[in-house]
Structure formats: C-alpha cells, structure tokens
Amino acid sequence: MEAAFGKRLDRVRQASPLVHCISNLVTANDCANIVLAAGASPIMADAPEEVREITALSRALCLSLGTPNPRKADAMFLAGSKAAELGLPVVFDPVGVGASAYRQKIAQKLLQDVPLTVLRCNASELQTLSGQSLVSRGVDAGKAPELETLLPLAGRFAAAHHCIVAVTGAEDIVTDGTTAYGIRSGTPLLRQVTGTGCMLSVLTAAFVGANPEAPLEAAAAAVCMMGLCGERAAASLTGGEGTGTLRIRLMDAVSNMTGEELDQGANYELYC
Template sequence: MKQKISELLKETREKNPLVHHITNAVTINDCANATLAAGGSPVMADAIEEVEEMTSISSALVINFGTIKKDSLVAMEKAMRKANEKDIPVVFDPVGVGATTYRTKSVQWLLEQVKVTVIRGNVSEVASLIGVEAKTSGVDAGEVGEDKTTIAKKTAKKYNTVVVISGEIDVITDGERVVYVENGHQMLTSVSGTGCMTASIIGCFVGASRSVLEGALAGISYMGLAGERAVKRLKEGEGVGTFKINLFDELSTLTNTVWEKEVKMYEAKQPIL
C-alpha cells in the first residue's frame, strides 16, 4: 500500500485533477493554493446556477461547511447529487458541526440527501456527526466522550464512507481497516485552515486515485509531513507567519521519495509496507 500511495503522489501531478470546491469564506484562497501545491487544479464555484456543470467536469468535489448559508446548502446539495450521479468522489469537511444547532441540523439534512466518499474533520466535528457527546467550540477540536478509533469506525459504517479524523495522531478508516498517521506538528493548529487544506489535498488524491482509502491516506499524510518539515525550516524568532510560508513551500516541493522515507503510517501498529 505504501508503494501505491507513493506512486499516487507522483501520478497526481501528471494528471492535474480539477477539484471543484464549495467552501468557506475564511480559508478559500489557502485551499486553492494547497490544491495547486499538491498537483491539482482548484476551482471555487458556488452559484446555484453553475455548480452542477462545474462538478460534471471535475475529478473531485470538496464540500466545506465553514460558513454555510441557505444558498450554499442548496448549491452543495445540487453539486453533490451531480457528483453521485457521475461517480465523482465527494470529500466532506464538517467544519464547526456540533457548535450550533443550525450546523448540526443542516449536516443531518444534507447527508440524508446525498452520499459522500470521504469525511475529514477534527475529532469533535466527526463525533457530532454520529451523536457522540462532544465539546466543539467554534471550529476547533474539543473533548469527546468516546475513543477516536471507535468514533471513526462508527462514522464510516453509518455513512458508508472513508473517515479521516485529524489530530496529533490521525485515524483513517473505511469501517474495516484502521490506519494511523503520526506525522504532523502542533503548530499546524496555529494556522487557520490547515484542516480545510487537508480536505482539499485529499480531494486531489482521491480525484487521481482508484482507491479512496489510499487517496485519503495520501492526503492526510502529505499535510502532516509538510507541516513537520515546515517547522524544521524555522529559524530563531520566526513564528506562524514564516511557518505558513514554509508550509506552502513544503506542500509544493514534497517528493514521493521523501514521503516514503519520512511517513509514519501504521495499521494495527504494524508499519505499512
């Protein structure tokens, strides 16, 4: 599997998949640039009049709940329905779900209408999707009432999807296999949108891959490793501003050879070969 993911990192740059986003107003530009850095081609389009056409020509659709409104929900549902019809993978980021009733009700409605291929969120957002007690404060991860692996597996089964829970140790599952990724750095939580960008990058890789699990693993490990390496580039006195620039440098230059050497990915605590 590691070899296949490594090849996928290379192939994605050659294929340059178009990734349609309906996303939030906070991190939209960073998501576009993260998509380019990972080898994809971003397009942000949320007008109800054009989303179906845009999704139809895309390799993946990324839906991000960060700043939802009535119109954006209609646009999301239309685009996702079209993606389902044409077998185009949908990556869903449930930003802030659990923080307000509106978000939680909206997500329930949306996921009853359409199917998603990958759910990528922090632990309290994902816990809220399955009604596990969670303290989501705004968009940041909070405490949850169950262990991460159980939450990820239950969510994957409920929505018949691959689930990526990001955090210090990322948990990735299709409901059966569970994989852990230990790359990353605390500093990734000091820049708004590193989770959103992770969903965009997953969009690139699932758009170029035949395996959803491999695409999801490629995306989450890519961000973790880039973050880790971006911290190593910091000199004394440099903070989050330089870190963000370093992160984009790493995202755009990370090779599959370096990834193979430095990725920390385990299945049931066995290294993935």
C-alpha cells in the same frame, strides 16, 4: 502491508485533476493554492446557478461547512447531487458542526442525500455527527478522546455511511470501517494557522480524484503528506519567525514534496 503513498502523490501530479471546492470563505485562497501546490487544479465555484455544471467538469468535489448560509447550502446540495449522478468522489468537511443547530441540520441533510467518499473532520466534529453530546468550542477540535475510543467510533461511522473517515488529532486515523491507518506525523503549530484543516480537505479531494480506484490509500496519503509538510515547515523556522512564515513554508513543502520523499517519511501503523 506497506502503503504506496508516494504513488498516490505522483498520480495527482500526473493527472492534475480539476477539484471543485465549495470552501470556507475564510480559507478559500489557501485552499486553492494548496491544491495547485500538490499538482492539481482548483475551481472555487459556489453559486447555485452554476455548481452542477462545474461539478460535471471536475474529477472531485470538496464541500466545506465553514461560513454557512442558505445560498451556500443550496450550492452544496446541488453540487453533491450532480457528483452522485456522475459517480464522482465527494469529500465533506463538517467545519464546526457542533457550534450550531443550523450547521448540524445542513450536515445531516448532506449525509442523508449525498454519497460521501471521505468525511474529513476532527474528533469533536466526528463525535457530534455520531450523536455524542459534547460541549462545542466553535470550529476548534477541543479535547480529543483517546485512540481506543476514537478508532472504533470512526470505524462505526465509516461502516454506517459507506465512506472513509479521516479524523485528525494527536494520531490521525483514516478508515473505511474495516482497515485503518494510524498516522503519526504533523506538528501542534498547524493548529495555530487558520484553515489547515480546510487545506487538508481539498488536498484529500485532489488525492481521491486522481486515485479513484484506491480512495482509502489516497486519503491516507493526503493526511500523511499534510503532516510531513507541517513538520518540514516547522523545522525550517528560525528565530523571529512564527505562524505567518509557517503558513508559507507549509505551501512550499507541499509544492516541493516528491512521491519518494512521501514514502520515506511516512510514519503509520495499519490496523485491521
């Protein structure tokens, strides 16, 4: 079965969904700009006093565990409850969840109280949320398990929480517990730019917000697009250019990619 990733990108550009991002303070500007580059519209609101109203105006909600504090946690719970009330898609990025007991407490409460559409994470974050003991490296991914271990782990989590799991690594996995996409695109240079994971999470929210009837394919399309745009950005670097230029070129690649190019460049395997 061939996925129609390009169709999902075209829908984002046509619908221009408003995406409510309660984001990582370190990466909020890049998150807002990549949502705009994809053709959607960001709103970066994290005050508990207004988040329910903002969520009600939006087509999707993205929650990031990065730079946590009690006020932000309250805002995430309030926004998440409003999204659940309205049936809006919710993307959760458990940034560095293994780094502290505080982050784990917030994450577990969100998993318990807020119906997620997509968990967008790296392998170590998925392992932590799945109850596997490992040594944390802060917000970094650490050493990822082999695909033979990661694929069933992601599938079990997705089935248990009735959500899609999009876990990035050497091969990205996007699964709903029954069907899984193994996506082979990207560049190791993306790991040297702060916030590319956060950017992927808000991009995923834009895709599922514009394609609520096909969240699995929409999430896979977002992951595939981010990887392809990373490849384009890396390939464009010349002598003397480094990760600062890569960050800008990544944004350019997202803003310039067409649905047709996404379909042509998609490199994935479907696991059923």
